[in-house]
Amino acid sequence: MAPSLPGSALVASAQRFIGEGDLTAAEMACKDALRLDPANAMAMNLLGGIAAQAQALETAVEWLFAAVAVDPLFDSAHANLRIVLVTAGRPGDAIVHFEALTKAHPSYLAGFLNLARLHFAAPNWQAAQAVLTTAVSLEPDSAEAQYLLGEVYRITEQSEPAIATLEIAVRLDPKNAVALNNLGLLYNAKGNTRAAEKYYRLAVVVDPTSKEISSNLASSLAKLGDTAGAKSQYELTLAIDPNYAKARSDYAAVLRSRGDVDAARQQFLSAIELEPNYADAQTNLAVVELSLGLLEQGAKRYEWRRQVSTWRSLAPASGIPELTGQPVAGKTLLVYAEQGMGDCVQFVRYVSELHA
Numbered sequence: 036m037a038p039s040l041p042g043s044a045l046v047a048s049a050q051r052f053i054g055e056g057d058l059t060a061a062e063m064a065c066k067d068a069l070r071l072d073p074a075n076a077m078a079m080n081l082l083g084g085i086a087a088q089a090q091a092l093e094t095a096v097e098w099l100f101a102a103v104a105v106d107p108l109f110d111s112a113h114a115n116l117r118i119v120l121v122t123a124g125r126p127g128d129a130i131v132h133f134e135a136l137t138k139a140h141p142s143y144l145a146g147f148l149n150l151a152r153l154h155f156a157a158p159n160w161q162a163a164q165a166v167l168t169t170a171v172s173l174e175p176d177s178a179e180a181q182y183l184l185g186e187v188y189r190i191t192e193q194s195e196p197a198i199a200t201l202e203i204a205v206r207l208d209p210k211n212a213v214a215l216n217n218l219g220l221l222y223n224a225k226g227n228t229r230a231a232e233k234y235y236r237l238a239v240v241v242d243p244t245s246k247e248i249s250s251n252l253a254s255s256l257a258k259l260g261d262t263a264g265a266k267s268q269y270e271l272t273l274a275i276d277p278n279y280a281k282a283r284s285d286y287a288a289v290l291r292s293r294g295d296v297d298a299a300r301q302q303f304l305s306a307i308e309l310e311p312n313y314a315d316a317q318t319n320l321a322v323v324e325l326s327l328g329l330l331e332q333g334a335k336r337y338e339w340r341r342q343v344s345t346w347r348s349l350a351p352a353s354g355i356p357e358l359t360g361q362p363v364a365g366k367t368l369l370v371y372a373e374q375g376m377g378d379c380v381q382f383v384r385y386v387s388e389l390h391a
Contacts, residue, residue: 042068042075049081058085076106083115092123107136110145117149121156129153137166144174151183160191178208185214194221205237212242219251228258246275250282257289265289280309284316291323299323314342346373363389 045068052061062085068078083098096119102112113136120129133150140146147170154163167184174180182204188197198221204214215238223231235252242248253268269286273279287302303320307313317339324333340346355369370386372379 042071042078045071046075046077046081049078053081053085058088061085074105076102076109076112079105080109080112080115083112083119087115087119087122092119095119096123096125107140108143108145113145113149117153121153126153126156137169142173144170144177144180147173148177148179148183151180155183155186158190160187163187164191176207178204178211181207182211182214186217189217189221194225197221209237210241212238212245212248215241216245216248216251219255223251223255228255231255232259244275246272246279246282249275250279250285253282253289254285257285257292262289262293266293278309280306280313280316283309284313284319287316288319291319296323296326300327312342314339318343318346 045064049061049064049068052058052064062082065078065082065085068075072078079098079102083095083102086092086095086098096116099112099116099119103109103116106112113133116132117129120126120132130150130153133146133153136146137143137150147166151163151166151170154160154166164184164187167180167187170177170180171184181200185197185200185204188194188200198218201214201218201221205211205218208214215234219231219234219238222228222234232252232255235248235255238245238248239252249268249272253265253272256262256268257265266286266289269282269289272282273286276282283302284306287299287306290296290302291299300320300323303316303323306316307320310316317336321333321336321339324336327333358368368389370389374382
């Protein structure tokens with residue numbers, strides 16, 4: 036923080052004017068403060084913010100550099116400088132500034148955190164990891180440093196250190212809903228659905244308005260066989276955002292598993308209305324239609340399965356033309372399995388009828 040200076044009353048007035056949206060009065064108050072005390076770093080920082088709001092980015096940069104020249108450990112001014120330089124298309128200048136800052140002040144945590152965020156934006160994960168490793172060693176109890184380092188590990192698919200580091204982060208800051216949710220994602224990817232559910236529940240308490248977190252919790256409940264709980268949670272998710280097509284499709288799958296096939300069909304149709312090219316919803320709706328005896332309609336729609344990621348690996352090698360009714364005399368017909376073993380056993384008897 037900048038020290039209290041003679042112009043502090045004017046700076047307080049400027050902050051009030053900014054809160055009220057009167058940037059002109061705020062600018063005048065800051066300049067008056069600087070006339071009283073030309074080294075008022077807080078006034079310079081506020082002028083930088085005012086200029087940035089007016090899209091006068093180079094002016095903003097000048098004020099913010101002036102602020103940190105007066106007070107090299109001014110957290111708010113450094114954060115504003117990082118944001119304005121990036122907005123002005125000068126991320127390289129921002130990196131140079133913060134690299135110099137961390138060399139000049141090697142125990143200044145905020146300098147490392149700002150530098151790490153610049154590497155996030157690049158993205159340069161190797162550099163971010165190195166910077167954040169230093170930050171964590173400087174201040175192991177920094178929730179922000181632990182969280183950012185955990186995110187680097189997660190994004191670069193280092194799941195074990197990601198889990199360990201994010202668990203430290205949420206112990207330090209139990210209100211970090213993003214970290215809690217990401218721990219759920221990590222445990223889910225490892226197949227530990229019970230641990231994933233635990234962290235999703237904690238995340239939902241912190242941020243009950245997040246449709247993604249709510250949907251993740253519902254999905255974990257469905258995997259655990261708690262279809263009643265999953266149904267209720269998906270309904271909460273759709274109350275947050277009725278147009279969330281993925282949640283609506285997943286809700287339909289839960290309804291189908293509970294035997295409410297007609298309701299499931301309506302929900303799949305609603306999901307497809309929201310996203311007509313949603314292959315998973317189209318494929319699952321096709322299965323429902325087939326189960327309801329809508330054979331022609333369901334069979335036609337079932338062709339959407341080819342667009343589902345889990346099915347693409349089952350397709351034959353590219354370059355082999357598909358049989359769509361053309362003559363096959365004198366040609367070799369490749370028949371391959373894409374369904375479960377039971378389906379293969381049931382339908383292999385028809386292969387002989389394909390003989391030319």
